[in-house]
Amino acid sequence: MAKKSNESVFAPEQYELAERPSHYFTMNRRDFFGILGSGIAITFAAVNTGYGLSIEGLPENQIGAWLHIAEDGAVTIYSGKAEVGQNIRTSLAQVVAEELGVEMKKITMILGDTALTPYDRGTFGSRSTPYMGPQLRKAAASARELILDLAAAEWKVDRSLLSINDGNVTNKNTNETVNIGKIVKGKQLVQAVDDKVALKKIDDWKIAGTSVKKVNGESFVTGRHKYVSDMKLPGMLYGKILRAPAYGATLISADLSEAKKITGVVAVHDGDFVGVAAVDLSTANKALQSIKAEWKFEPQPSRKEIFDHLRKTSKADDRAEKSGDVSSAFSKAEVKIGQTFNVDYIAHVPLEPRAGVAQWEGSKLTVWAGTQRPFGVQEDLADVFQIPKQNIRVIQPDTGSGYGGKHTGEAGMEAARLAKEAGKPVKVVWTREEEFTWAYFRPAGVIDVKAGADKIGMLTSWEFHNYNSGGSGIDTPYQVKNKLIQFHPSDSPLRQGSYRGLAATANNFARESIMDDLATDLKIDPLEFRLKNLSEKRMIDVLEAAAKAFGWGTKPEKDHGFGIACGEEKGSYVAACAEIVFDRNENDVKVLRAAVAFECGGIINPNHLENQIMGSIIQGLGGALFERIDFKDGKILNPKLSAYRVPRFGDVPKLDIVMLNRKDLAPAGAGETPIIGIAPAVRNAIANATGKRLYALPLVPQGLEV
Amino acid sequence: MDLIINKKKYSVNSTPEESLLNVLRNDLDLTGTKYGCGEGSCGACTVLINDVAVRSCITKAASVEGKAITTIEGLATNDKLHPVQQAFLNVDVFQCSYCASGMVMSTVSLLKKKPEPTDEEIINGMQGNVCRCGTYPRIMKGIHEAIKIQKS
Numbered sequence: 001m002a003k004k005s006n007e008s009v010f011a012p013e014q015y016e017l018a019e020r021p022s023h024y025f026t027m028n029r030r031d032f033f034g035i036l037g038s039g040i041a042i043t044f045a046a047v048n049t050g051y052g053l054s055i056e057g058l059p060e061n062q063i064g065a066w067l068h069i070a071e072d073g074a075v076t077i078y079s080g081k082a083e084v085g086q087n088i089r090t091s092l093a094q095v096v097a098e099e100l101g102v103e104m105k106k107i108t109m110i111l112g113d114t115a116l117t118p119y120d121r122g123t124f125g126s127r128s129t130p131y132m133g134p135q136l137r138k139a140a141a142s143a144r145e146l147i148l149d150l151a152a153a154e155w156k157v158d159r160s161l162l163s164i165n166d167g168n169v170t171n172k173n174t175n176e177t178v179n180i181g182k183i184v185k186g187k188q189l190v191q192a193v194d195d196k197v198a199l200k201k202i203d204d205w206k207i208a209g210t211s212v213k214k215v216n217g218e219s220f221v222t223g224r225h226k227y228v229s230d231m232k233l234p235g236m237l238y239g240k241i242l243r244a245p246a247y248g249a250t251l252i253s254a255d256l257s258e259a260k261k262i263t264g265v266v267a268v269h270d271g272d273f274v275g276v277a278a279v280d281l282s283t284a285n286k287a288l289q290s291i292k293a294e295w296k297f298e299p300q301p302s303r304k305e306i307f308d309h310l311r312k313t314s315k316a317d318d319r320a321e322k323s324g325d326v327s328s329a330f331s332k333a334e335v336k337i338g339q340t341f342n343v344d345y346i347a348h349v350p351l352e353p354r355a356g357v358a359q360w361e362g363s364k365l366t367v368w369a370g371t372q373r374p375f376g377v378q379e380d381l382a383d384v385f386q387i388p389k390q391n392i393r394v395i396q397p398d399t400g401s402g403y404g405g406k407h408t409g410e411a412g413m414e415a416a417r418l419a420k421e422a423g424k425p426v427k428v429v430w431t432r433e434e435e436f437t438w439a440y441f442r443p444a445g446v447i448d449v450k451a452g453a454d455k456i457g458m459l460t461s462w463e464f465h466n467y468n469s470g471g472s473g474i475d476t477p478y479q480v481k482n483k484l485i486q487f488h489p490s491d492s493p494l495r496q497g498s499y500r501g502l503a504a505t506a507n508n509f510a511r512e513s514i515m516d517d518l519a520t521d522l523k524i525d526p527l528e529f530r531l532k533n534l535s536e537k538r539m540i541d542v543l544e545a546a547a548k549a550f551g552w553g554t555k556p557e558k559d560h561g562f563g564i565a566c567g568e569e570k571g572s573y574v575a576a577c578a579e580i581v582f583d584r585n586e587n588d589v590k591v592l593r594a595a596v597a598f599e600c601g602g603i604i605n606p607n608h609l610e611n612q613i614m615g616s617i618i619q620g621l622g623g624a625l626f627e628r629i630d631f632k633d634g635k636i637l638n639p640k641l642s643a644y645r646v647p648r649f650g651d652v653p654k655l656d657i658v659m660l661n662r663k664d665l666a667p668a669g670a671g672e673t674p675i676i677g678i679a680p681a682v683r684n685a686i687a688n689a690t691g692k693r694l695y696a697l698p699l700v701p702q703g704l705e706v
Numbered sequence: 707m708d709l710i711i712n713k714k715k716y717s718v719n720s721t722p723e724e725s726l727l728n729v730l731r732n733d734l735d736l737t738g739t740k741y742g743c744g745e746g747s748c749g750a751c752t753v754l755i756n757d758v759a760v761r762s763c764i765t766k767a768a769s770v771e772g773k774a775i776t777t778i779e780g781l782a783t784n785d786k787l788h789p790v791q792q793a794f795l796n797v798d799v800f801q802c803s804y805c806a807s808g809m810v811m812s813t814v815s816l817l818k819k820k821p822e823p824t825d826e827e828i829i830n831g832m833q834g835n836v837c838r839c840g841t842y843p844r845i846m847k848g849i850h851e852a853i854k855i856q857k858s
Contacts, residue, residue: 085800085801085802085804086801087801213795217795217798217800220806221787221794221806222779222782222787223738223807229737232735281728281732350804350838351740351742351748351802351805352740352802353741398802400802400804401802401804401839403838431744432742432745611801611841614840614841618840619838640747641743641745641836642745647840647842648833648835648836649832649846650829650830
């Protein structure tokens with residue numbers, strides 16, 4: 001049986017944590033010991049959260065670390081996950097409401113706060129639903145069982161007569177009903193989460209599994225929600241950072257004397273960090289412009305040279321997946337293709353750029369950061385300031401998106417350095433140009449594929465090498481005896497990191513393109529060819545569902561083309577069909593419609609799932625068609641929204657989305673995988689319409705010459 | 707300078723070059739209006755000047771002195787949401803919602819000009835607003851919902 005890619009020998013999330021802090025401050029040793037005090041870690045005093053008891057000090061195996069029930073029956077959930085628009089504040093509350101037997105309106109979610117929530121590695125890799133979901137379900141179900149125990153003991157009745165519904169314990173014989181808050185009496189639930197506790201069957205769900213609306217939706221449509229970039233603390237200064245003029249430039253000297261002369265300006269030069277803070281943004285900008293800096297430059301590869309550069313600087317990863325003998329199988333194959341694919345760097349472009357607010361109180365630091373990894377930022381801060389983690393609290397208010405692009409907390413770190421100097425809180429919000437230049441990119445990559453099949457259309461040989469983009473989705477879901485699949489890390493001249501779906505977009509694009517070309521050369525329908533070589537039922541199901549919704553099997557009009565593709569990643573399955581039209585006068589391609597089928601196990605919130613799938617497809621269309629970062633001599637040449645095209649209203653095709661609800665399977669994440677099907681489906685549709693086989697992402701940044 | 711924002715008069719001490727966006731956000735703490743690109747390309751900073759959608763990041767505050775400025779904070783009346791806000795909530799449009807203020811303001815402006823636009827007119831009217839989460843089909847649905855609410 002084909003090995004599932006989530007069991008791959010490759011480290012699929014190799015980029016998730018890869019980016020190191022952008023600065024290391026040269027705090028002198030006296031400062032270091034001064035901050036550390038006697039060397040004993042000082043913990044935060046119990047924080048009055050206003051939401052009930054702080055979970056400070058409770059071990060993570062305790063129910064109370066995750067969940068608190070107040071005397072009035074209000075339920076507070078603590079999770080270190082970050083809300084960046086995937087709507088987990090809603091979906092995680094739904095699974096708790098379901099297991100505990102309380103109404104949604106009774107639940108408050110505390111997310112992404114290192115002082116209040118249990119440690120969490122970060123919000124990435126589609127892990128919130130498959131890992132945090134069950135964790136909270138178990139905590140809620142354990143609480144439910146504990147409350148029933150307490151009620152049975154208090155009422156001296158048979159426990160089996162009791163149940164919890166709408167936040168009340170009810171005795172079914174007497175109809176006596178008491179709010180759970182009256183049973184718990186505001187105490188902490190000091191009992192271990194039972195790993196084997198019985199969870200409600202997905203079939204029996206009444207709150208989970210329904211389209212509950214975004215829980216704090218009104219605060220967004222009214223503009224009331226305070227993103228980090230909106231925050232203002234008393235006495236707060238606005239910070240600006242001196243950026244290098246190019247990648248590879250190192251600071252030789254900086255003269256801050258003019259900046260320091262401006263009233264109220266704080267200017268810092270610490271190692272390679274140069275920044276200023278002032279009472280308002282225009283003064284901070286003026287101070288920044290007054291700094292005279294000298295830089296040393298190093299030659300940098302340009303976009304034109306990048307693909308050669310990645311190949312030249314690559315190393316073979318020794319974790320190759322190998323079976324059979326690809327070279328002899330390839331030479332014997334009756335139909336064969338060898339091709340190289342290029343994939344450009346692209347930018348996440350989160351609409352809220354990086355933002356951080358920092359405040360020191362003595363040796364204690366609080367940082368508000370728009371990040372997907374509040375605990376990671378806490379660790380980075382501890383590292384660069386050389387202070388114990390316990391002295392640092394990182395708070396992540398619901399953030400203006402991430403898409404894998406906010407695993408770091410640069411703005412928070414910069415604000416903290418300036419705030420330390422200023423003795424006042426400081427806010428740093430990156431400009432769009434800073435975000436385009438110094439945030440990290442989705443890696444560029446080169447992919448070599450050699451594939452062969454026999455006359456009847458069975459794959460016989462599959463060789464696949466990915467240079468730099470990553471190992472996610474690199475394995476093939478198709479059955480093939482002889483295969484060699486290898487990832488080769490390279491030296492990236494630009495800062496690179498995670499992106500929604502990681503390398504699965506690139507790897508899926510190359511694989512599904514080759515599958516299509518093989519089908520065409522074999523004169524077999526591309527859907528049929530895929531089905532012939534697949535054994536995984538879940539993949540077959542999404543392919544057939546997408547094909548049915550699309551009307552696969554009909555013939556496109558002249559200059560129109562149909563394309564199909566499928567893929568699996570992080571335990572969920574997607575298939576996409578697309579129709580394009582080629583405009584011969586404009587030499588341009590327009591995507592007219594797409595039918596996408598997606599399956600991620602049991603569905604927690606159908607409406608929000610559909611929104612994630614739609615959003616993924618539309619974001620995916622940008623990278624498929626036109627998004628790419630252009631660069632030369634270490635400079636980003638298109639660091640603006642007017643120069644870097646992202647999908648807009650007019651780019652949206654007609655979308656037909658099919659969600660397969662597998663109530664027999666645990667829910668898997670859905671924020672990433674739906675993005676991987678659209679690029680190859682569109683590429684294959686272009687080939688179908690024009691005969692032109694494209695081997696690069698983006699496909700048509702400057703139209704298509706046929 | 708004196709600005710009339712959401713029917714209230716504000717006196718602001720600011721340089722003549724300062725953008726309306728910075729004045730709203732930093733001087734007046736009206737942070738519902740967002741910074742997205744600083745060049746009028748994303749629509750996150752959209753406000754209404756005399757009922758017409760304008761990009762506040764490329765509008766000098768001094769240039770709108772005396773004009774009626776409406777921001778997202780000024781749309782709801784007596785705790786009742788504006789029909790566009792209500793419509794977007796009904797449809798459950800957003801993901802990260804950072805574009806929401808701009809989308810709402812652009813829609814309000816669009817529907818003032820044309821109470822029942824066609825899909826094509828909606829696309830043209832909203833082309834300058836970016837939702838990076840890609841909720842455009844939902845926004846479209848929300849605009850149709852708003853048209854329905856306003857008609858009734």
